[in-house]
Amino acid sequence: MQEENKVAQTYDKVLARVKEVCLKSNRDFSKVNILVVTKYANQEQIRQLLSKRQVFAVGQSKLQDTLTKFSGPQLKNFKVKKFFIGHLQTNKAAKVLETFDLICSLDSLHLAEVLNKQAQKQNKKALCLLQIKLTDKQTQSGLKIEEVPAFIEQVQTLYPNIELKGLMAIAPQGAPEEIKAAFKKAKAVFDNHFKEQDYLSLGMSGDFEIALEQGSNLLRIGSAIFD
Numbered sequence: 001m002q003e004e005n006k007v008a009q010t011y012d013k014v015l016a017r018v019k020e021v022c023l024k025s026n027r028d029f030s031k032v033n034i035l036v037v038t039k040y041a042n043q044e045q046i047r048q049l050l051s052k053r054q055v056f057a058v059g060q061s062k063l064q065d066t067l068t069k070f071s072g073p074q075l076k077n078f079k080v081k082k083f084f085i086g087h088l089q090t091n092k093a094a095k096v097l098e099t100f101d102l103i104c105s106l107d108s109l110h111l112a113e114v115l116n117k118q119a120q121k122q123n124k125k126a127l128c129l130l131q132i133k134l135t136d137k138q139t140q141s142g143l144k145i146e147e148v149p150a151f152i153e154q155v156q157t158l159y160p161n162i163e164l165k166g167l168m169a170i171a172p173q174g175a176p177e178e179i180k181a182a183f184k185k186a187k188a189v190f191d192n193h194f195k196e197q198d199y200l201s202l203g204m205s206g207d208f209e210i211a212l213e214q215g216s217n218l219l220r221i222g223s224a225i226f227d
Contacts, residue, residue, distance in 0.1 A: 008052035037222030061086025119161035166199035
């Protein structure tokens with residue numbers, strides 16, 4: 001395998017796995033998007049992929065790393081959507097809103113207030129996914145599932161410059177059946193509060209097949225492409 005084509009071919013293998021699960025699960029492959037997580041990839045790996053394949057969007061978790069990577073000579077000429085997938089500190093909200101097309105980690109009303117204010121200043125809508133918790137771990141960010149309805153109502157009432165576009169969640173550590181059950185809960189919340197064309201972002205490199213089976217339409221995949 002030529003080094004220049006390695007990343008593109010690995011990406012194709014991931015696509016093939018996604019198509020296979022969609023076929024088995026009676027899912028429409030055209031409605032499933034891959035968010036290519038580039039936070040651990042270097043500029044050359046990203047360049048190889050973007051020069052060979054059309055990708056839906058890239059996912060980054062750190063503002064400065066994103067600015068450094070995508071303003072450098074190897075990547076500055078590529079037009080690709082950028083989704084912020086990390087925990088967002090309020091003091092970086094303005095710059096993140098300038099840099100990213102969608103924020104996947106809205107997890108508090110305080111952050112919503114700050115993002116709304118910055119979006120008003122920038123004369124734009126802050127497109128966000130609501131991050132929910134599928135575990136009781138205190139170290140994991142996100143709203144508890146039972147908090148979601150009231151949170152959505154408050155955001156829609158108080159913050160007109162925020163547009164909620166779906167949900168994002170990280171799988172709990174556990175057996176496949178535990179992950180499946182958690183993803184099923186997230187899908188039920190999504191169905192109750194969002195439209196089919198919005199984003200349900202479940203699943204990463206180690207569990208995206210389970211996420212697909214449970215209805216995820218935005219898979220966050222990094223190591224399976226770049227490792």
